[in-house]
Amino acid sequence: MTDVDVVIVGAGCAGLAAAKRLRAAGRTFRVVEAMGRIGGRAWTTTDDFGIPFDMGCAWLHAADRNPFFPEAQAAGWTMQHHDMGLDHLWFGKRKATPAEMEAERRAEAELAACIERHKGASDRLSTLVEACHGLRVSATFAGPMDFGADDDEISVTDYRAAADLDPNYFTKEGYGALIHAWGAEVPVTLNCTVRRIRWDGPGVEVETAQGTIRAKAVIVTVSTGVLAFEDIAFTPDLPEGHREAIFDLPMGLLTKVPVQIEGTRLGLQPFDDLLIERHARHDLYFLAFPFDTDLMVGFVGGDFAWEMEAAGRAAAVDFVTDRLVDCFGSEVRKAVRHGTMTNWGGERHIRGGYAAARPGKAHARAMLAEPVAERIWFAGEALAGSLKQTAAGARLSGEAVAGKVALELARG
Ligand SMILES: Cc1cc2nc3c(=O)[nH]c(=O)nc-3n(C[C@H](O)[C@H](O)[C@H](O)COP(=O)(O)OP(=O)(O)OC[C@H]3O[C@@H](n4cnc5c(N)ncnc54)[C@H](O)[C@@H]3O)c2cc1C
Numbered sequence: 469m470t471d472v473d474v475v476i477v478g479a480g481c482a483g484l485a486a487a488k489r490l491r492a493a494g495r496t497f498r499v500v501e502a503m504g505r506i507g508g509r510a511w512t513t514t515d516d517f518g519i520p521f522d523m524g525c526a527w528l529h530a531a532d533r534n535p536f537f538p539e540a541q542a543a544g545w546t547m548q549h550h551d552m553g554l555d556h557l558w559f560g561k562r563k564a565t566p567a568e569m570e571a572e573r574r575a576e577a578e579l580a581a582c583i584e585r586h587k588g589a590s591d592r593l594s595t596l597v598e599a600c601h602g603l604r605v606s607a608t609f610a611g612p613m614d615f616g617a618d619d620d621e622i623s624v625t626d627y628r629a630a631a632d633l634d635p636n637y638f639t640k641e642g643y644g645a646l647i648h649a650w651g652a653e654v655p656v657t658l659n660c661t662v663r664r665i666r667w668d669g670p671g672v673e674v675e676t677a678q679g680t681i682r683a684k685a686v687i688v689t690v691s692t693g694v695l696a697f698e699d700i701a702f703t704p705d706l707p708e709g710h711r712e713a714i715f716d717l718p719m720g721l722l723t724k725v726p727v728q729i730e731g732t733r734l735g736l737q738p739f740d741d742l743l744i745e746r747h748a749r750h751d752l753y754f755l756a757f758p759f760d761t762d763l764m765v766g767f768v769g770g771d772f773a774w775e776m777e778a779a780g781r782a783a784a785v786d787f788v789t790d791r792l793v794d795c796f797g798s799e800v801r802k803a804v805r806h807g808t809m810t811n812w813g814g815e816r817h818i819r820g821g822y823a824a825a826r827p828g829k830a831h832a833r834a835m836l837a838e839p840v841a842e843r844i845w846f847a848g849e850a851l852a853g854s855l856k857q858t859a860a861g862a863r864l865s866g867e868a869v870a871g872k873v874a875l876e877l878a879r880g
Contacts, residue, residue: 471682472496473877474870475674477662477700478689480508481859482848482866484651486687489870495877498683499654500676502661502817506651509691509818509849510859512642516808517728519761520642523810525859528643529633534860536646537637543649546640548739548759556742557605561794568602575602579610586624591827593627594620605743608751612769615857616720616821618749621770626825626833631854638739640759647859661817664701665844672843685873689848689866692836693719693819706840713836716829717850719813719820723773725766725788727807733757734764734796744791752791762805764792773821777813784809822857823850842876845869 474490476483479501490497505511509524528547531537540547554572557564564572582596597607597619611619615627639646657678664675665686674681690700695714705711733756736742740756750772755765766788768776776784785807792800812818825832837851847869852861 472498473684474498474873475500475672475681475683475686476689476870477665477674477686478502478508478848479506479651479654479656479658480689480848481510481647481651481862482689482869483508483687484647484654484656485863485866486689486847486870486873487654487656489867490874493871493874493878495874498681499656500660500662500674500678500681501656501658504658506654506656506658507644507648509812509822510644510647512644512648517726517761517763517806519763520640520645521726521763522642522644523724524812525643525647526638527633528637528639528860529858530631530855530860531635531637533631533855534858535863536643536650536860539650540637540639540646545646546759548638548640549635550638550739551634551636552609552741554605554743555740556736558742558744558795560744560746563795571602572605576606576609579603579606583610583624583628586628591623591625591830592620593622593624593827594618596624605745608743608745608749608753612720612749612751612772613722613753613767614769615824616722616769616773617824618770621718621720621824621826623825623827623830625830629830629854630856633855633858638758643859662700664703666703667841667843668704684877685843685845687845687847687866687869687873689846689862691719691818691820691848692717692823692850694817697819699816702844706844709835710838710840713832716826716832717823717836718826720770720822720824721773721777721813722767722769722821723776723784723812724810725768725776725784725807726763727766727785727788727792728762728805729764729792729800729803730762730805732799732803734792734800744795752788764788766791769821774813776809777811781807781809781811824857839872839876845873 666673736756742754849862855861
């Protein structure tokens, strides 16, 4: 392996963007990726249903600031505007009344206002949520379905610092496919897991499954879940502040359970939002029949998502089917053809959905973003400012960090 200016660890949105930025700055680099494909958490596959399905990111959030959006439009991808609303709400097997729907909409606005003005001693989102159904529904959207964590594990400060992600678009061909097309021209060494980063001499030595690469700097874009599991060793250890920051940014989880339903649309319109609110936080959200395909895409988040992935695909598909039967009758069971479940928690090179700061630990993001000895730089969705947790944010983070590295190298 040859020596380069910069090694980039990971070929997701952040790593690919960093590579493009370094190339524009005239720097040599090598991108090493543990998996056999690029994209990381951006991954569209046709394997399950014969049509594109996004296992990871699907919403092009913040389209007015998301560089993928104008690129997709210019390239003629099929786009659909859709901001999440509450079209259908069920409390277990009971459909919410119009008055309850209205109460929920009010509660959502109340919770948002509460979050905005919160100055209390506790930084836990759950302290703002009362145990009434209406508010719980908004907490479901604010917590597990959005941050991938339950509200008692979410920092209000961290939550408040996230941008409003409207307007949102979907693309029929798949967000993962879009990101793959954008990144495909970047040279990447696949199946090349980084095991150790040495920074005890000048520059860095990056030990991989395919040999050691020497470089002046390294940009690490792996998830905080991968970092916390110490899949990559650092010699010497990272400074204490960085190690703490990694543990203060645990991975939340969002799990998709899409089921293919033939011959009925259950009285729903394509892209309708349906929430089934249940006890013990086993809430289930559906995106109905996107692009008029036969897919009801179920989502669970937070602790329940970890439970679901542990129980496995068959149990997940049964659970989702049973809940649809509860709401729409036993005919649904006969109409379900096939289902699957994403398993990002079990993917060892990702280990979750995206990072959510622990209560009281929102500052961990800024800490981890500090370069170590001007040689080790972190980038990715966890460090994407107000677009944290998003694919566009990961891309912008990779670009920004690579820009800083290029500047640092130019200074000599
Ligand atoms: C279920 C789900 C739904 C989502 N929905 C949306 C959405 O609708 N819209 C949106 O904008 N975002 C969404 N996201 C988030 C979005 O997908 C991520 O924020 C973004 O893709 C992260 O990009 P990244 O480059 O930071 O990290 P990653 O994509 O994780 O890239 C890091 C790369 O590092 C590699 N790697 C790990 N360990 C090593 C190692 N030791 N050596 C070498 N390589 C290694 C990994 O394999 C991976 O490819 C979703 C995520 C999930 C999981």
